[in-house]
Amino acid sequence: MRFQPTPRQIIALKGFVFVACLVPVARLVTLFLRDALGANPIEAITRSTGWWTLAFLAITLAVTPVRLLLGLPWLLRLRRMLGLFAFFHACVHFTIYLWLDQFFDVPGIVADIAKRPFVTVGFAAFVLLVPLAVTSTNAMVRRLGARRWQRLHRLVYAIGALGVVHFWWLVKKDVTEPLIFAIVIGALLIARVVRRRADGRPGAPAGARRPEPG
Template sequence: MWNALQTPSARQLGFAKAGLFVAALVPLLRLIWLGVNDGLGANPIEFITHSTGTWTLVGLLTTLSVTPLRKFTSWNWLIRLRRMLGLFTFFYACLHFMTYIWLDQFFDINTIVKDVIKRPFITVGFLAFVLLIPLAVTSTNSMMKRLGGKNWQRLHRLIYAIATLGVVHYWWLVKKDITQPLIYAVVLALLLGIRILFKARRPRLGSTAKA
């Protein structure tokens, strides 16, 4: 069982990708189901906004968890799921953004601009969304080759800032009960802390090998 997880066959990897694809669609299908069956509550727009925002954050943290999990388990194939996770994260971020500018603001550009400038939680949320765009655009293999491996990696490190902005956006939104944003903040801090530990160990491991 463990060996199969470490080196899955092409067919098993295909099943894993298909399973992830279906799982990532569940939040959207749930929203559609609730909408059809009048289950979105007294304020449907707020419900959709919070739901899509939550799944964007979950997607960001799940994407960030791929590298630590791969290093802890040696399941190198997990890296092949990261692109799909990232693109679904961008998909839910787009739904979150469209809900705001379409259903909430009815494309009133003046009001949207005022909101972005005057309301800090919208400012950081908008910035996080804008920073996500180049990551989605450059997610293909052809873009990776065009940018070069190192430049591509530097660009995609923006996900650390994006995830931080996402947590801050949520934290400033709720104001009073910060339980949920605090959980996201702790998870993000752990994921970033693990990365810092891995980086700090690299020179030591290299010097040990030389010795």
């Protein structure tokens, strides 16, 4: 018998996942207060929030494959929250950049985004995340219509790719971690392509299937 949570269990589960998703930031705050972030705390915070943005993107993208593979449909109920936590970490990451890296020097920031490819792609990824976060509510799904909503939310793959490139281009030499993210996010994209092929509807419009706003 597969675990099939009751509505009340779903609420408890969501609460648990919500708290768990706050652990990375709570850890940073604790380390900061204990002055234990190392010699360059700003770099440590920037790296960590960027890393977790990519991690939450990958976790969010993994929900559907895992759900189908293990037959756990209720996992879908957690996906929106996970996606929003990716956005949350991206916001913290971007705020640190604006504040502690650039000190709200607007001309400097504009020049930085225009001139530095790794900043350009990181910024593009962040900008593309905004419409996804804005349209994450049930009301927005209804307003957009399932088909358009799903088409819009396919942007998440572009965001994942841009995020990986952003990471790849900023490391000095050791690309191990960006490579791992590239493999994970790439595999999740391939999994989805393979599934669509297997469904025997290679050219079928996205809206032909049930949208998954969960």
